[in-house]
Amino acid sequence: MSTSFLLICAMCLDAALGEPDWLWSRMRHPAVMIGTVIGWLDKRLNQGAQRRLKGVAVVVLLVFGALLLGRTLALLGPVVEVILCAILLAQKSLVHHVHDVGDGLRASLPEGRAKVAMIVSRDTRDMTEAQVARSAIESAAENLSDGVIAPAFWFLIAGLPGLLIYKTVNTADSMIGYRTEKYREFGWASARLDDALNLIPARLTCVMIVALSGQWAQWSEMVADARRHISPNAGWPEAAMARALNVALAGPRSYDGKVRDLAWVNGDAPREIGAPEVFRACDMLWKVWGLALGLVSVWFGFSHFF
Template identity: 35%
Template sequence: MNTALIAFFAYIVDKFVGEFTVITHPVIFIGRYISWFEKKFYKNTFQRGLVLAVSTLGLTYVAIWLLETLLSSLPHGISIFISIVIASMFLAHHMLYHSVLDVINSSVPKEKIKYLVSRDTEDMDDHEIYKACIETYTENINDGVIAPLFYLLLFGLKGLIIFKAISTLDSMVGYKNERYSHFGTAGARLDDIVGWIPARISALLIYLAAKGSYSFNTLKKYASGHESPNSGWPIAAAGLAFHLKLGGPTRYFGAIKNKPYLGDGSLPLTQQDVCNVLTLHSKIDYIVLGSMAAMITFLWLIQ
């Protein structure tokens, strides 16, 4: 019950407050360790990357153990309050929504989008900017919202923060390029594993929120075309629901990657397409909060 209440109120805090800019985000410390390890011990081998992954998760676990020990020594109400604040810092729907909104409302969208994506942005046209906005938003519904919430509900703060450590590993070294082809493999595979179930839940939420009318087999066909076993699901779900053609040729690290198309719409994409997809924001929030409220009520009734 306590974990469900923490998750419910953490989601509300993220929805109405968003990021706490006066507090250094814990993920920054994880990222600093990964950067330090890479600088000191980088070698493009699977074994060296595995050491990075194991040491990152080990240090994260020790930090969580210390945190939980401290929280257990506090009065119960204060412990719950602090846990809610901490948990809300690892949910990012508010920030994600407003970051994408800032891009499409900016007079210099190309400058804004480069802070949200790993793809090359220098030569982007409007269509590519709008495509990046939609793909970033939908993919991160899983990575930044549903997956952390899923592991928070299952395992408490421990599950939430360990998931974010894995996600940070993948976002920093999990690229299939010359530098990280082996070094980033362990982190990338861990991210694939922990993201498998949440990615499909995210696709279902998008389907429900957008009142999709496509079949599971159609979704699976498009989603399976993505090189990631997870990222394609929420992106394809949005592409099909809003009749958009996402994916396709995209430039990374100076080279064009010919990704398959995800969705059945026409090109080019427009600013209105981005606005349509952003209507998912409040709808998904209400579905998630309603589902958690029902869960809490059920747990209370059976106590």
């Protein structure tokens, strides 16, 4: 059975069910299990000399383990593949979390801060309404790329092994891929491999947002914003989302009590935004999902009939 057909089924299953609390309150999510393994390796190997070499060894081990596990689980049949793929996609849960921020802001600023604190790592205690909204929209754009489009892309290209390799590397990057004293060397390999695996999906996400919003005339400005972004990949979907919604994103923000003066994305657009723009971002998430489903369906039809 073709991976494109399995992906269509998985995308629809994820969109319908998301991540039901009744299931994950009774068992551990696969991403949590992957994180447990990475945490164990971090605790035992991220010390002493040769930390970069140890980090490379960790990534090689994780990739090989994910490849072996993916091939083994694929032998259990297409139903297992569809269920696992659906579990490792994050469309419905992403929309749910971002929409919650909009609902929180509509209720009160403190509620909006509490909700956005669940999806971003920056300081949220003193955020203004606009900062909360921008944070939610930036998270929506970035996670659309690495939580939905990238997993779907790698499943389509390499089946369940490709999906598990991507999710494992992406999880490792989120845990140890920081430019801090502790992880600068040990997390170097995971961060660089995650950048490589997201190279195509991030730009594909950008193109899909632009196609849906019709903002082709601003393509050169989007490319410039993306290249100024702190991340080599996240800037692409953020630049496209900013122009699709006609809002300014990024800019200064605080991490661990220290303000970082980061470049604005679409800086000439309105900066004082709120819940309505967050809800519009949620609408765009579903539009991109629909376009992705359509493209995969066309791929399936072409490969099946021709």
